[in-house]
Amino acid sequence: LHRANGNADDGPAAARSGLPVLWLGLLITAAAPLPGWVTGRQVIVGAWSDRLAVPAIFGASMALAGLIAWLIRRFPQQAVLVSLLAGLAVGNNLRVANDYRWARVQQNRFFWQLYWRAPAIQPNTAVMAEAEVLPKTGLYSTAAGINLIYAQPSPSARLPYWFYSLSREFGHRIPELVSGIPLETNFRHFSFQAQSSSSLILYFEPSDADCLRVLTPQDASDPALADVVTQALPIIDLSRIQPGPGRNPSPEAAIFGPEPEHGWCYLFQKADLARQTGDWALVSALGDRAREQGYSLQNSQSNTPQEWIPFIEGYARTGRWQEAVEITRAARAVEPKMTARLCRVWKDIQSSAPEAGTQAVVQSLLNELGCGQ
Numbered sequence: 001l002h003r004a005n006g007n008a009d010d011g012p013a014a015a016r017s018g019l020p021v022l023w024l025g026l027l028i029t030a031a032a033p034l035p036g037w038v039t040g041r042q043v044i045v046g047a048w049s050d051r052l053a054v055p056a057i058f059g060a061s062m063a064l065a066g067l068i069a070w071l072i073r074r075f076p077q078q079a080v081l082v083s084l085l086a087g088l089a090v091g092n093n094l095r096v097a098n099d100y101r102w103a104r105v106q107q108n109r110f111f112w113q114l115y116w117r118a119p120a121i122q123p124n125t126a127v128m129a130e131a132e133v134l135p136k137t138g139l140y141s142t143a144a145g146i147n148l149i150y151a152q153p154s155p156s157a158r159l160p161y162w163f164y165s166l167s168r169e170f171g172h173r174i175p176e177l178v179s180g181i182p183l184e185t186n187f188r189h190f191s192f193q194a195q196s197s198s199s200l201i202l203y204f205e206p207s208d209a210d211c212l213r214v215l216t217p218q219d220a221s222d223p224a225l226a227d228v229v230t231q232a233l234p235i236i237d238l239s240r241i242q243p244g245p246g247r248n249p250s251p252e253a254a255i256f257g258p259e260p261e262h263g264w265c266y267l268f269q270k271a272d273l274a275r276q277t278g279d280w281a282l283v284s285a286l287g288d289r290a291r292e293q294g295y296s297l298q299n300s301q302s303n304t305p306q307e308w309i310p311f312i313e314g315y316a317r318t319g320r321w322q323e324a325v326e327i328t329r330a331a332r333a334v335e336p337k338m339t340a341r342l343c344r345v346w347k348d349i350q351s352s353a354p355e356a357g358t359q360a361v362v363q364s365l366l367n368e369l370g371c372g373q
Contacts, residue, residue: 018069021062028059103136106206108257110134111145113212115251116269120242121150123160126183126199130226131165133204139163140187149251162192166228174231199235210304211265221340222306243277264295264302271310283314297330305331305338309345316349321361343371
């Protein structure tokens with residue numbers, strides 16, 4: 001954009017001078033992605049395919065400058081429009097930078113919470129979720145992070161873990177997955193092999209401020225889960241998780257960031273791990289610690305009912321019925337759709353508690369929840 005002879009109105013000559021710039025910019029814009037098209041890639045298909053459009057930015061900028069010079073004759077209007085576009089571009093860059101800042105925070109939370117919940121995982125274990133849990137990271141990078149957390153003593157091209165998207169990889173093969181199939185993935189010079197029956201399924205929705213959850217087959221009645229996840233729950237094998245870290249040190253801070261504070265999600269992960277091992281006294285103690293720190297279903301940091309299920313079980317199985325019933329009622333009040341899941345929890349408690357007094361307490365709550373027989 002320019003001013004000819006110092007006049008505010010450059011006239012038809014300036015407009016005509018913008019046309020060559022416009023056409024040249026359009027030509028460069030169209031030609032720049034050719035390397036991607038020749039190799040069969042798409043700019044709009046795939047999480048990171050838009051990088052193939054980066055070379056076209058130069059041509060698009062030229063075309064935009066030529067278009068402004070052609071349509072707008074007066075320099076002041078040109079300057080205002082260019083300033084407005086520059087401001088919008090700066091604002092967009094700040095927004096994108098903030099999105100990636102939060103993506104980094106979510107990555108740190110995901111990997112640290114996984115480590116808290118599963119200090120060690122047996123090799124040849126497939127880790128799955130409905131879809132990519134870290135959209136700005138991708139499946140391959142998430143798989144790499146898991147392998148770095150649980151690094152093996154002898155590095156090998158044969159990886160002990162891999163991360164799969166149920167919807168993407170097995171959307172139409174869930175019955176086959178449940179019946180038991182070999183899983184095999186090759187990426188670059190790395191490979192992974194396991195059986196579908198030796199899998200873990202995760203749930204992680206950081207946008208809802210939820211903690212990471214390692215699902216169990218008992219979560220089939222959880223209303224938050226997609227159908228593809230519910231159908232795949234039988235492949236879960238929690239015995240793949242080992243309560244002790246074994247040879248695995250804490251995740252390296254240079255890669256995964258410093259360990260987050262031991263807040264609500266830490267207490268939940270440790271309670272869920274203790275629940276898996278049947279250490280109900282520890283679950284109850286962690287519940288007491290959480291409540292002493294002000295966490296409750298009315299606290300925005302801990303108002304996800306599913307995350308209180310380990311504490312309901314812990315209190316019930318240590319005879320602390322009042323606390324267990326109070327949390328159950330609060331969970332149902334926050335999310336009425338959780339009733340079926342809460343019924344499943346209390347029926348499991350009922351089946352493992354033969355005492356007559358206990359049966360009376362449990363049956364009374366089952367009746368209150370409206371649980372069918």
